[in-house]
Amino acid sequence: MGDDRGERPERSDRPERSDRPERSDRPDRPWSPWDLLRARVDHELHADIDQRDPATVEQLQPLVGAWLRYFDPEIHGFEHVPAEGPFLVVGNHSGGVYMPDYWAFLHRWVQERGADAPLYSMAFDFLFAIPGAAAMARRLGSVPACHANADRILGEGHPVIVYPGGDSEDYRPWTERHRIELQGRTGFVRLALRHGVPVVPLVAHGSHDAIIVLTRGETLARRLGFDRLRINVMPVVAGPPWGIAPVQLPTWPLPAKVTARVGEPLDWSHLGPEAAEDPTVVQACYDETVDRMQAELDDLHATLPHPVATRVATALGLDRLVGSATRRR
Numbered sequence: 001m002g003d004d005r006g007e008r009p010e011r012s013d014r015p016e017r018s019d020r021p022e023r024s025d026r027p028d029r030p031w032s033p034w035d036l037l038r039a040r041v042d043h044e045l046h047a048d049i050d051q052r053d054p055a056t057v058e059q060l061q062p063l064v065g066a067w068l069r070y071f072d073p074e075i076h077g078f079e080h081v082p083a084e085g086p087f088l089v090v091g092n093h094s095g096g097v098y099m100p101d102y103w104a105f106l107h108r109w110v111q112e113r114g115a116d117a118p119l120y121s122m123a124f125d126f127l128f129a130i131p132g133a134a135a136m137a138r139r140l141g142s143v144p145a146c147h148a149n150a151d152r153i154l155g156e157g158h159p160v161i162v163y164p165g166g167d168s169e170d171y172r173p174w175t176e177r178h179r180i181e182l183q184g185r186t187g188f189v190r191l192a193l194r195h196g197v198p199v200v201p202l203v204a205h206g207s208h209d210a211i212i213v214l215t216r217g218e219t220l221a222r223r224l225g226f227d228r229l230r231i232n233v234m235p236v237v238a239g240p241p242w243g244i245a246p247v248q249l250p251t252w253p254l255p256a257k258v259t260a261r262v263g264e265p266l267d268w269s270h271l272g273p274e275a276a277e278d279p280t281v282v283q284a285c286y287d288e289t290v291d292r293m294q295a296e297l298d299d300l301h302a303t304l305p306h307p308v309a310t311r312v313a314t315a316l317g318l319d320r321l322v323g324s325a326t327r328r329r
Contacts, residue, residue: 034228038127041144041229044128049120049149051138054072058115060140064107070255071210072311073104077262078112081200086154087199087265088192090281092180093163093170094207094239098253101260102161103203106140120153122146126229147187157310161202162188171216171235171247177208180294182286189268189285193276198265201293205300206258206307211251212238255276255315256307259298 063167081089094101102121110120122145128134143149145162153160163169164185172181180203192199217234221227224234238244268275268285275281304310313319 029244032225032228034225037126038228040129041125044145045125045144045149047128047138047144049130049143049152052118052120053139054115056136056139057110057141061107061110061115064103068100068104068107070253071100071104071206071258072314073100073206073252073258073260075104075108075260075262078108080262080264081109081112082159082198082265085159086157086195086197087159087200088154088188088197089159089161089291090188090204090293091161091163091202092182092204092297093165093167094177094204095253096170096211096213096235096247097250098210099170100205100253100256100258101202101207103115104258105161105202105260118158119161119282121160122150126231129229147158147191150191151195154191155195162191162234163227164188164260167231167233167276168218171213171233172208174208174212178205178297180290180297182290184286186247186282186286189282189289190276192266193268193271193282193285194273196269196273198267198269199289200265201263201289201296202260203293203296203300204258204260205297205304206256206311207257209307210253210258212254214238214244217246243254254308255311257304257314258307259300259304261300263296266292 004104089105091102091105093099106119106121109117113119116140120141120143123137123142125144125146127137127142143153145166150160150162164182164187165172165180166183166185168183169181172179188199191197214236216232217236218232221231221234225233226232235247236244237247237251239254241247242251245251266285266289271281271285310319
C-alpha cells in the first residue's frame with residue numbers, strides 16, 4: 001500500500017518505518033533522475049480518488065472475460081463476500097503484472113453485483129506515475145495504496161481490495177509459490193480494527209505458476225536506486241520469448257489453471273477501534289489471517305497440484321477423453 005513521510009499518508013503494505021531502508025529524500029543522499037518520477041508518484045498519492053467510472057468497467061468486462069479464458073479461472077466461495085457495507089478483501093499477491101486472479105475476482109464482482117457496485121483496490125503507487133495507465137487504473141477503481149485512501153474509501157462505506165505482500169510477494173520465487181508471504185505488514189489489520197470492518201480472505205492458486213520467477217532481485221533493486229521509487233524488487237524471470245530475462249522484458253505467461261477461493265470473513269469488530277494501537281492484538285489478528293489463508297492455499301494446491309498441466313489438458317480436450325474412457329469402464 002502507500003508510504004509515510006512527513007505529511008505523507010502511512011503505507012499499510014510496507015514494514016513500519018523503523019524496519020525500512022533510508023529514503024531518497026535524506027539531505028545527504030545525492031539527487032538521482034529517479035527522483036523526478038518519485039515526485040510524480042508523490043503528487044498522485046494526493047489526487048482525487050473518486051474517479052471510478054462504472055461505464056468504463058462495464059465496457060471492459062467482455063475484454064477481461066476474453067483474456068481470462070487463457071487461464072480458465074474459477075472463483076469459489078463468492079457467497080462469503082458481504083452483500084453490503086465496507087469491508088477489506090485481503091489477497092495473496094501472485095502472477096506478477098498479469099494478476100489473473102485479481103481480474104477474475106473483479107470480473108465475477110461485476111457479473112454478480114453490476115458495474116455500478118463500487119469496488120476499489122489499493123494499487124502499487126508507481127503505476128500512477130505512468131500517465132495513460134494511471135487514468136485507466138483510476139477509472140477501474142484502483143487508487144494509490146496508502147492508509148489515507150483506504151481510510152476514506154472505507155469511511156464512505158465501500159469495499160477495498162488490498163494485497164499486503166506487495167511487490168515482494170508478487171515476485172516471490174517460483175519455488176515459494178505455495179506460500180502466503182504478507183511480509184509481516186499489519187496495516188490491513190489496523191485498518192480493519194479502526195473501522196470495525198470484516199476482513200475477507202481471497203486466496204489464489206495457479207497465478208504464480210503462470211510466471212517463473214527465479215529471484216526477486218532485492219539487492220539489485222537497491223543498487224539501481226529503485227528504492228527511491230518505493231520499488232523493492234528487480235525480478236529475473238524465465239519464459240518465452242526471452243528465456244531468462246529481467247522482468248522489464250515481458251515474458252508470455254504460461255497457461256495455468258487459476259483457482260481463487262473467498263474465505264469466511266474474519267470479524268474483529270468486538271475488539272474495538274482502540275485495539276488497532278495494541279501490538280499484541282494486531283499481531284494476533286495478522287497471524288490468524290495468514291494461518292487461515294495458508295490453510296486455504298494448501299487445500300487448493302492439494303486439490304489441483306499441477307495448474308499448468310491441468311490447463312493444457314483442458315485446452316487440448318484431454319480431460320474429456322479421460323472422462324469418456326472412465327465412463328466406458
